[in-house]
Amino acid sequence: MNANCLSNWRAAGEPKFTREEKEGSIVAEIGDGAWYVISVAALKAEVHEQTLRHYERLGLISPARKGNSPHSPRLYSDRDIERVIHIRRLMRDLGVNLAGVEAILHMKDRMEQMQIELEQEMARMQDQHAAETRRLKNIIQRLQRGPSS
Numbered sequence: 001m002n003a004n005c006l007s008n009w010r011a012a013g014e015p016k017f018t019r020e021e022k023e024g025s026i027v028a029e030i031g032d033g034a035w036y037v038i039s040v041a042a043l044k045a046e047v048h049e050q051t052l053r054h055y056e057r058l059g060l061i062s063p064a065r066k067g068n069s070p071h072s073p074r075l076y077s078d079r080d081i082e083r084v085i086h087i088r089r090l091m092r093d094l095g096v097n098l099a100g101v102e103a104i105l106h107m108k109d110r111m112e113q114m115q116i117e118l119e120q121e122m123a124r125m126q127d128q129h130a131a132e133t134r135r136l137k138n139i140i141q142r143l144q145r146g147p148s149s
Helices: 003-009 038-045 049-058 078-094 099-145
Strands: 014-021 026-030 033-036 074-077
Touching: 003 026, 003 099, 014 033, 033 038, 038 049, 049 078, 049 099, 074 078, 078 099
Parallel strands: none
Antiparallel strands: 014 026, 026 033, 033 074
16 A cells, blocks of 8 residues: 555545555654555564454454445554554463453453543542632631631
8 A cells, every 4th residue: 555545535624644654654744743545554563464464353442444334444543453462461471362362451441431531530520629618718817817807
């Protein structure tokens, strides 16, 4: 796949593509990092392209699509690639099968979501605490000034 083919798929408002000279990879220019086509993602994750497709069918990874069609090219983020590497380590180093990997990743994803929710709740409680502290300080100041005449 070359940059000319990718430019034919470009629609208004979608990310532009560029060819990085140092790696020869085609990536999307998106604010939250690089996005790689399947061939480059497979090289970076050190797996076959079919492995990436298989993991997607199993729901272990969810690459973005360039368009609404299921035949649109897949775009893999650095996070997707790290997830594939994690899957391979679980299978190779720990002997976990794909069903086990799915359970582990589901638990990991849930833990990450719970961490985000916890951080949001902590921030909310800190804001509430600060507001209550200000309110009580104002009451103390009024009481220290004494009764108004």
